[in-house]
Amino acid sequence: MNLLYQSTRSHAAPITASQAILKGLAEDGGLYVPESIPKLTLSLKELSTLTYQQAAYEVMKLYFTDFTEEELKSCIDNAYDEKFDTAEIAPVKEAGGLYYLELFHGSTIAFKDMALSILPHLLTTAAKKNNVTDEIVILTATSGDTGKAALAGFADVKGTRIIVFYPKDGVSPIQEKQMVTQKGDNAYVIGIEGNFDDAQNGVKAMFNNRQLAEDLKAKGYVFSSANSINIGRLVPQIVYYIYAYGNLLRKGVISEGEKINAAVPTGNFGNILAAFYAKQMGLPLDKLICASNENKVLFDFLETGIYNRKREFILTSSPSMDILISSNLERLIYLSSGKDSDKTLALMNSLTKEGEYEITKEMKGNITGVLGGYASESQTAELIKDLYEKEGYVIDTHTAVGASVYSRYKEKSQDANKAIIASTASPYKFTRSVMEAIDPKYGTMGDFELVDELSRISKVAVPAAIEEIRSAKVLHNRICRKDEMQKVVEEILK
């Protein structure tokens, strides 16, 4: 039986997984969700013996039911290969009593690689299955990491173009350098004068513009999304929670069925939603800790049931989490409403028009096991310094938000569960912030001097992704206003 996908915002007929992957966003502006969340079919013990690729197949076959075994395995083998610098793909490292799930061993050294290394393969396979002959145009808004990971995934992939918009002053120097040096005849990178929410709103507006879609269709183009609203990104992210549990079980850190917690540094709510799905599938996850930086809109929401984006947008040292509109929360809202698409639509309209919404007590009661927390800039820096000094382990600013929030939660609650911290980026991606947290004396050093110093103190080799950009040429320098995004896209696709 095929598992079908429906929009969170309407009663339109459900569609297949491959169609949902192709579309990205539903025409009514909603997000695609599976009609039901499938249960794991293997025991935890069996899962613990699998390689990453085998675990990926066991999860994805349950969701992408209209793909053949051969198609899925080919997508998986092409994604999780030597692009990753470890055969484990997502290793777990213990430090200071917490288990860091390192999701940054892919080609762009952030967790976005976990899903974006497979999405191009899922998408081109889905296009073939559905006899799509138009060129697929990937439109992406990025807070820094999605952009590069999507560029790396889609560069020179036949039948696709990739256009990335990033906030000109809202990403780290290394993140920007990684993007503007991207090669590939089908790749376009544009800085916008605005923040991530502006970029994301601009992209969503283009997706929802029927006239634009028709004009482009006439020229042989069709839009799709590499943002985490695409179900083709969400599902691959479920895999590593299951794999990590298996890893801890295999090592004897936990016993079969033992409940563990997971803390996830959160922006668009994609990564933690994947953990939520993993839990619904039967993985023994207990508390899911949604960790925010000073843009703590999700913390406030989880505390009060009121989502209010009308607040100052703060630029922090964890820029990939500088987000006030967390798109994937809509999928949790939908589930908490008992899959009520009318209710979800009303709430999302209220967010667009009024800048806020409030869920009912009943809905709030349905969001159990997801706790919010946030870390200030100084708490984040302090955690990086402490962990380095006590354990010699250097983590990035985003991961540090997760670890800081979790450490305080643990102290307050005395929760004895073991916990994994989603380690979402390599410290090399945010070298300056990381090094200045460790010692303010690093403030005077240049970006690449800092890279070498980080390697010296952490005893971790400089990743290839960083070596590459030391001398790479800048190939993209286009900048536009946030109201010019559509014009830029039309020019590119002329």
Ligand SMILES: *Cc1c(COP(=O)(O)O)cnc(C)c1O
């Ligand atoms: C994207 C990103 C996040 C936030 O993940 P979401 O799925 O958007 O919640 C956290 N840390 C890093 C390093 C990221 O790139």
